[in-house]
Amino acid sequence: MAKSHQEDHERVIAKHGKRFCAAPFTSMHTLPNGDVTTCCKTRIPIGNLKTNTPEEIMNSEHAQSVRKEFLEGGMPSQCKNCWDYEASNSKAANNRVFSNHAAHLAVDEAVASTDPATGSMSKHHPAWLDLLWTNKCNFACNGCTPELSDTIKRKYKSTFATIQGIPESEYHPELSDDDHTDNETIIKYVLDNADSLSMIHLNGGEPFMQEDTYLLLQELIDRDLTQQVYIWSHTNGSINKYKGKDIVDTYLRHWGDNCKITMSVDGDGARGEYIRWGWRADKWKRTYTKIHNAGIDVSIQTCWNALNALHIADHGAWLNQLPKKQLRDGAEVSGSLTVWQGHSAFDPKVFQCVPEYVERAVDTLERARASGDHPGQWALHFDGHINYIRNPLPEDRLIKCVANFHNGIAALDADRGTDFDTVFPELVDFRAKSLEWLNERR
DSSP, X not given: OOHHHXXXXXXXXXXXXXXXXXXXXXXXXXXXXXXXXXXXXXXXXXXXXXXXXXXXXXTSHHHHHHHHHHHTXXXXXXGHHHHHHHHTSSSOOHHHHHHHHHTTTTHHHHHHTBOTTTXXXXXXXXXXXXXXXXXXXXXXXXXXXTTTOHHIIIIIHHHHHHHHTOOGGGSSOOOOTTOXXXXXXXXXXXXXXXXXXXXXXXXXXXXXXXXXXHHHHHHHHXXXXXXXXXXXXXXXXXXXXXXXXXXXXXXXXGTGGGEEEEEEOSOSHHHHHHHEETOOHHHHHHHHHHHHXXXXXXXXXXXXXXXXXXXXXXHHHHHTTSOOOOOTTSOSSEEEEEEOTTOGGGOGGGGGGSHHHHHHHHHHHHHHHHHOOSOGGGGGTHHHHHHHHHSOOOHHHHHHHXXXXXXXXXXXXXXXXXXXXXXXXXXXXXXXXXXXXXXHHO
């Protein structure tokens, strides 16, 4: 995260408490089935757009209870993902920092309009919206789910259930063909709240495969709101046109640097293709260069996981060869290095069954740090990731993680006709030693 993110977060918690998060006060995360959550890190809904208006949802009984607990200095149970991360690190979770940063201009007014005794808000002040219209996506990335990729839902659901070690019958409820966030409701909500709204995040799935993305962008263009409402979108980098129209030239150019496109990539060459099934380096580079040359901020999202942990320094050097410009945070190539926390098969903690691999992963992070060949914001994550991989996983959970690792690789290779050992020769020895460790405990 950029330095300004941390500074904004610190200002917010100094005023509202060290465990405070602005998300339940100022943001809304939508899902394809109509569910609304406080942020993308929880799947516990505070309401559903198919039965309630956004205003009703933001003042639902559940939303009120979460706000009340935060105002009392508590740790709401639905925020467990962040609390678990913070328990093994000396800093706040990235998502909580970002939520406080995104809302820092609106949060004081939002809190002031909230009854501390009940959590009820007299007026909602949305600062940013995280919109996931559908699960439409042409990729089947190893850390994803059928909830977020219809390719996984249609072709690989059983395989991805294996990766998570979950019976297929229990692995994410099936999305029906008509599961789709009501775009008219959301677009009206955006336009009605344009005075307080500062940022929209277009999420997916693959946002640039979704018609709703373009309906919203065109409304903002037509109403001359492109410099008032910041657009941030994640993309896999494979989509450049919509209905024959160039996406950058037709839509994104209207925002200029009031827009950021984050492009996902977890490795170069065959490794990158294996981790994010559907990814191709040549197409991804063309998309990156197109966005960069248009003067739009483009950043890189890399998920640190067991499959790239031993070559992350080389991956950083590869990214550092991309076209560069001086960005507002001082970095030349912007990007973040998050961790696949909770994706059990490929969580970096799987290395704990063979401790030498934990230290190899740490050494690789340290080599990346020393080289400086990495996107500028990576350095902010190194210490947290080192603490994370070294923080012991209970043995019962580690056994499950290792079993899912082996079963997941076998399922992926069978589905795709790939050969894990050829793509990841640096992990062949780990596969053998971890299987031996697992068999000793069965």
